[in-house]
Amino acid sequence: MIHQKQLESAALAAEVEKFLAKGGKVKQIVNEPVKVKHGTSDQYKKRSCRCEKCMAWALKTGVIKTTKLKGTKA
Ligand SMILES: [Zn+2]
Numbered sequence: 134m135i136h137q138k139q140l141e142s143a144a145l146a147a148e149v150e151k152f153l154a155k156g157g158k159v160k161q162i163v164n165e166p167v168k169v170k171h172g173t174s175d176q177y178k179k180r181s182c183r184c185e186k187c188m189a190w191a192l193k194t195g196v197i198k199t200t201k202l203k204g205t206k207a
Pocket residue numbers: 171172176182183184185186187188
């Protein structure tokens with residue numbers, strides 16, 4: 134079992150070395166969700182996010198005039 138594990142890690146190290154030799158970068162596996170920056174045009178327009186921050190951004194930049202929906206009576 135130990136022998137098998139050693140072989141595997143040696144093979145993996147060799148692969149990483151080959152990869153790095155080509156100028157590649159080792160991607161780190163991140164478990165935590167990607168932190169998205171809200172209040173940006175990308176987030177508002179591309180991702181259609183309508184959270185508080187993105188709505189505030191849209192208002193500020195004049196993308197929208199109001200956060201109130203049209204046709205609804207307050
Ligand atoms: Zn947002």
